[in-house]
Amino acid sequence: MLQGHINQPAFSLEVIILKMVNNAIFVYLQPESTTEKLILPSTHINVSVDKNVDAAVRRCVFERLSCDASYIEQVKTIGNATRYPQKWMVTSIYFALVFESREPQQDAWYPVSTLSQYSLAYDHLGVINSCLKRLRNKTQYTSMPLHLMPNEFTMTELQLAYECLLDTFLDKKSFRRRMLESGLLLPLARTRRGQNRPAQLYQVKLGHIIHHFSRNMHGSVKEEV
Amino acid sequence: MLQGHINQPAFSLEVIILKMVNNAIFVYLQPESTTEKLILPSTHINVSVDKNVDAAVRRCVFERLSCDASYIEQVKTIGNATRYPQKWMVTSIYFALVFESREPQQDAWYPVSTLSQYSLAYDHLGVINSCLKRLRNKTQYTSMPLHLMPNEFTMTELQLAYECLLDTFLDKKSFRRRMLESGLLLPLARTRRGQNRPAQLYQVKLGHIIHHFSRNMHGSVKEEV
DNA sequence: GCAATAGTGTCTGTCAGACACTATGAC
DNA sequence: GTCATAGTGTCTGACAGACACTATTGC
Numbered sequence: 001m002l003q004g005h006i007n008q009p010a011f012s013l014e015v016i017i018l019k020m021v022n023n024a025i026f027v028y029l030q031p032e033s034t035t036e037k038l039i040l041p042s043t044h045i046n047v048s049v050d051k052n053v054d055a056a057v058r059r060c061v062f063e064r065l066s067c068d069a070s071y072i073e074q075v076k077t078i079g080n081a082t083r084y085p086q087k088w089m090v091t092s093i094y095f096a097l098v099f100e101s102r103e104p105q106q107d108a109w110y111p112v113s114t115l116s117q118y119s120l121a122y123d124h125l126g127v128i129n130s131c132l133k134r135l136r137n138k139t140q141y142t143s144m145p146l147h148l149m150p151n152e153f154t155m156t157e158l159q160l161a162y163e164c165l166l167d168t169f170l171d172k173k174s175f176r177r178r179m180l181e182s183g184l185l186l187p188l189a190r191t192r193r194g195q196n197r198p199a200q201l202y203q204v205k206l207g208h209i210i211h212h213f214s215r216n217m218h219g220s221v222k223e224e225v
Numbered sequence: 226m227l228q229g230h231i232n233q234p235a236f237s238l239e240v241i242i243l244k245m246v247n248n249a250i251f252v253y254l255q256p257e258s259t260t261e262k263l264i265l266p267s268t269h270i271n272v273s274v275d276k277n278v279d280a281a282v283r284r285c286v287f288e289r290l291s292c293d294a295s296y297i298e299q300v301k302t303i304g305n306a307t308r309y310p311q312k313w314m315v316t317s318i319y320f321a322l323v324f325e326s327r328e329p330q331q332d333a334w335y336p337v338s339t340l341s342q343y344s345l346a347y348d349h350l351g352v353i354n355s356c357l358k359r360l361r362n363k364t365q366y367t368s369m370p371l372h373l374m375p376n377e378f379t380m381t382e383l384q385l386a387y388e389c390l391l392d393t394f395l396d397k398k399s400f401r402r403r404m405l406e407s408g409l410l411l412p413l414a415r416t417r418r419g420q421n422r423p424a425q426l427y428q429v430k431l432g433h434i435i436h437h438f439s440r441n442m443h444g445s446v447k448e449e450v
Numbered sequence: 451g452c453a454a455t456a457g458t459g460t461c462t463g464t465c466a467g468a469c470a471c472t473a474t475g476a477c
Numbered sequence: 478g479t480c481a482t483a484g485t486g487t488c489t490g491a492c493a494g495a496c497a498c499t500a501t502t503g504c
Contacts, residue, residue: 009270011236011304011315045234045304047313052305077302077317079236079270080277088272090236090315092302137437141366156483173485174466181465196482197474212362214441215465215492381456398458399493406492421455422501440465440492 009088016095026109037121069096071147143211154199168219234313241320251334262346294321296372368436379424393444
């Protein structure tokens, strides 16, 4: 294992890679080699390859998924002597949103709603939960969930993404109004056809990073089933 | 200078210490020993003293001001090979809000509005500005400025703090409504007397960290003078 | 009384929530 | 026609902004 200078902490990165498939959020985890417990993908800075920390995070994602993250955000940097045994370690935690349409089958994707059923190493369950909390918070007042969407999507699909993150129902009219008036979406000349009225397809406008709405969105609580 | 392992970046902390005196924000800066340019206070983790990164930040503040920070927040962690010459360095940037009533005279406090007149080392001016931008953003929808206040304060003093951070005028009625309805303030049995009607004194309720309002506050633009 | 600042009453505007409504496709 | 989902019209309620008003002190 890499070690820092004797008097200096080592530095590592951990990435919470999230994707959404069929209105459920999945996180990418891998078994720890010795204990078989699940851990977050992690890497160290490779000073001869990585231009900066963000680049190292994107490398970490690409090495595992062979696809680029739509969005990465630094959540926090934790550093103490106790998180990992016998080592004063500083770790920057990131989340990475990716769009990947493949079904999250037997491989390394776990639905975040059922994480407590698995055995996660260290404090990784807590770290994931605090990041999800942040993502959910930001979903209330930003356009962040746009980064979980495919290239083309309908308004209903976007609304389902928001609803899945917030775990509430949103009103269709309010949601459309908010999104359309934000000017973030580009209506395409195409529609998605089904057994019903065709739905307008949208794209995220070029250059979008994140939009901060001036009011929060709450929605109505989903009933317990 | 402390160095990380040959293949690992070194880790450091930089702290933007802010205080408010007479409705102006001041930042604590110190001259770099060799160039006399101004730099942010900075420290390295001392693995035998610091319990965690936050503790190291508080130590950094205390060593310089002999007082505790009211609030610290990690802004971001920057890491690359170019910010400091010849060294792949990872740095966590924090801001620390302190209340200190002493006049910011000849010593190390600089009004943030005039920083461009001074010569700051490296990218420190940019780092300070991006942190201030964040503080200003959060001032629009959180109770963060409460941490810049003394133990007891009037509603008008609090409003002036918000106005100074946002650089806008706020409506007195809306501001009072928002603050009082938030339930964050404890009215004291005391008033501040002057040449006018005495003003109710308030204290921040115990346990307050930060409150997120459901709408932004904008205010009206201050006229150019 | 006046000056100064504290604090209120109340109207408007904006936007989220609610929810009934219409529109357009497949069949 | 029916069913299904897309999309609209329009009212309400919460809360920020505007601004004129009253209240309480020192002098």
